[in-house]
Amino acid sequence: MVPSCWWLRWKTKGCDKYSGFPERKTDLVEALRRSSIKLVVTRHEQPAAFMAATHGRLNGEPGVCLSTLGPGALNLTTGAAYALLGAMPMIMITGQKGILSSKQARFQVVDIVSTMTPLTKMARQIVSPATIPSIVREAFRVAQQERPGPVHLELPEDIAADQAPAIAPVPRHAIALPVAPPAALDRAAEMILGAKRPLIMLGAAASRPRLADALSEFVRRLQVPFFNTQMGKGAVAGGSGLYMGTAALSERDYVHDAIERADLIVSIGHDTVEKPPFLMGPRGPRVLHVGYLPATVEEVYFPHAELIGDVGPTLALLADRLEGKLKSAAALLPLREKILAAIGDRAEESRYPLTPQRIVHDVRQVMPEDGIVCLDNGMYKIWFARNYRTSVANTLLLDNALATMGAGLPSAMMAAMLNPRRRVLAVCGDGGFMMNSQELETAVRLKLNLVVLILQDNAYGMIRWKQAVDRFADFGMTFGNPDFVTYAKSYGLKGSRVESADGLAPALETAFAEGGVHLVTVPIDYSENMRVLVEELRAHELKTGERT
Numbered sequence: 001m002v003p004s005c006w007w008l009r010w011k012t013k014g015c016d017k018y019s020g021f022p023e024r025k026t027d028l029v030e031a032l033r034r035s036s037i038k039l040v041v042t043r044h045e046q047p048a049a050f051m052a053a054t055h056g057r058l059n060g061e062p063g064v065c066l067s068t069l070g071p072g073a074l075n076l077t078t079g080a081a082y083a084l085l086g087a088m089p090m091i092m093i094t095g096q097k098g099i100l101s102s103k104q105a106r107f108q109v110v111d112i113v114s115t116m117t118p119l120t121k122m123a124r125q126i127v128s129p130a131t132i133p134s135i136v137r138e139a140f141r142v143a144q145q146e147r148p149g150p151v152h153l154e155l156p157e158d159i160a161a162d163q164a165p166a167i168a169p170v171p172r173h174a175i176a177l178p179v180a181p182p183a184a185l186d187r188a189a190e191m192i193l194g195a196k197r198p199l200i201m202l203g204a205a206a207s208r209p210r211l212a213d214a215l216s217e218f219v220r221r222l223q224v225p226f227f228n229t230q231m232g233k234g235a236v237a238g239g240s241g242l243y244m245g246t247a248a249l250s251e252r253d254y255v256h257d258a259i260e261r262a263d264l265i266v267s268i269g270h271d272t273v274e275k276p277p278f279l280m281g282p283r284g285p286r287v288l289h290v291g292y293l294p295a296t297v298e299e300v301y302f303p304h305a306e307l308i309g310d311v312g313p314t315l316a317l318l319a320d321r322l323e324g325k326l327k328s329a330a331a332l333l334p335l336r337e338k339i340l341a342a343i344g345d346r347a348e349e350s351r352y353p354l355t356p357q358r359i360v361h362d363v364r365q366v367m368p369e370d371g372i373v374c375l376d377n378g379m380y381k382i383w384f385a386r387n388y389r390t391s392v393a394n395t396l397l398l399d400n401a402l403a404t405m406g407a408g409l410p411s412a413m414m415a416a417m418l419n420p421r422r423r424v425l426a427v428c429g430d431g432g433f434m435m436n437s438q439e440l441e442t443a444v445r446l447k448l449n450l451v452v453l454i455l456q457d458n459a460y461g462m463i464r465w466k467q468a469v470d471r472f473a474d475f476g477m478t479f480g481n482p483d484f485v486t487y488a489k490s491y492g493l494k495g496s497r498v499e500s501a502d503g504l505a506p507a508l509e510t511a512f513a514e515g516g517v518h519l520v521t522v523p524i525d526y527s528e529n530m531r532v533l534v535e536e537l538r539a540h541e542l543k544t545g546e547r548t
């Protein structure tokens with residue numbers, strides 16, 4: 001750490017550092033003040049962690065969040081789990097009481113390293129300034145290395161205040177990952193060549209920022225139709241004409257018509273932290289797993305073969321073996337039109353309150369191709385994952401891993417910080433929004449360009465839907481809301497309420513055109529959850545069941 005003049009003066013007067021002199025608490029902040037590092041103060045530690053994780057998710061470089069000891073550090077835990085399950089590189093640094101003496105006994109002392117151990121890839125206490133350069137380098141290496149995730153460092157205040165000789169940081173170097181060996185590539189190529197109805201699935205790891213070009217190229221060269229998981233959305237660039245849908249549900253959706261008919265699924269970057277995109281069983285397609293790491297074997301995911309290595313170059317070598325040779329590449333493509341038509345049904349219906357389909361449709365109209373939509377967690381996530389079409393990687397940011405409420409606004413804030421010239425929209429339910437709505441102040445202070453769309457049903461709609469599916473009574477899930485427009489104004493930002501079926505698109509357009517932080521609230525009609533996601537899909541299943 002940076003030695004402080006104040007401490008040096010005190011030392012030269014001959015004081016004993018550990019006898020009765022008040023211990024300093026804020027050396028790290030003071031060091032930050034003197035550094036080139038940008039410090040953003042948030043209004044709660046949890047959103048700071050969501051923001052840092054989203055930094056890592058979007059550009060591959062870990063975001064760093066800091067908190068005090070005890071209560072502040074505990075508030076980072078949900079963010080740690082978010083980054084761990086979502087494979088987002090992030091560093092958390094938390095304070096701790098001095099370890100060489102304890103002037104305040106156990107006041108605020110919680111064993112944070114133990115708390116963080118199951119929530120991180122690595123959790124360590126720093127016990128001496130001399131080790132800081134190597135620990136910090138190691139923390140960044142571990143956070144970024146596949147599978148990426150969070151790392152926790154605990155910095156006790158006496159270590160932070162200690163003097164250290166000038167020790168240079170450990171320099172970083174480029175690391176090239178190995179590609180899959182030729183024998184594995186040959187085996188995989190043979191499997192794909194033998195398939196009569198192949199289908200590609202793009203999973204969460206397909207959305208790693210460095211992979212977008214390689215994946216698009218692979219799909220273009222093979223001309224095999226593809227679908228994606230919720231977190232694999234947008235990984236193939238442009239209108240390839242091969243997109244078959246997104247598996248927002250685990251079974252029985254229209255996209256499963258293609259999945260069930262496939263005899264081979266080339267599963268690229270699937271991470272079983274996601275709600276299963278399909279359920280493997282004794283029957284069904286064979287699965288070839290392509291990933292940075294071997295597949296975790298689950299009851300519902302147990303690939304028949306694997307191709308492990310740096311995914312981009314490995315796929316290029318695989319395409320070299322297959323390009324132009326796949327006679328049945330497009331066998332499942334005729335199903336595409338029907339699947340997409342069913343998904344797009346009633347997207348422009350003029351009902352008020354608005355249907356989820358209409359909201360997704362209107363948001364897509366307002367967002368340019370590279371605009372970024374960041375979802376919180378609620379019922380609408382299924383609708384956006386299923387119905388919102390993307391053609392640029394990481395333009396629909398959702399969390400299908402921890403699936404925590406409260407991350408929508410902070411993730412959108414980081415997306416807006418990293419992409420000040422792109423349109424960024426946070427979509428939140430009225431439940432999830434209120435879990436971190438205090439960060440509107442941070443967004444205003446940072447002068448972000450950001451629109452927040454609140455979908456208002458005065459309820460925890462997702463759980464209400466599950467109650468209905470379970471055929472239980474509608475109980476305990478409704479609440480009141482503040483007047484969101486007045487609430488927005490109290491933070492010094494503009495708010496508007498959508499008051500007609502046709503009002504959403506213009507309200508969003510105006511908000512984006514004006515710049516700054518805006519809040520738009522729209523009432524949502526969730527009767528479509530039962531009508532489409534239960535009754536319509538049940539009827540569809542019966543129909544397809546009769547045919548086969």
Ligand SMILES: Cc1ncc(C[n+]2csc(CCOP(=O)(O)OP(=O)(O)O)c2C)c(N)n1
Pocket residue numbers: 377378379380403404405406428429430431432433455457459460461462463
């Ligand atoms: C922190 C957290 N608490 C609880 C849940 C369980 N949960 C998932 S969705 C949901 C309801 C979300 O309500 P809202 O944000 O209003 O969205 P809606 O479903 O009503 O559109 C709940 C309680 C969760 N995912 N995360």
Ligand SMILES: [Mg+2]
Pocket residue numbers: 378429430431455456457458459460461
């Ligand atoms: Mg709600």
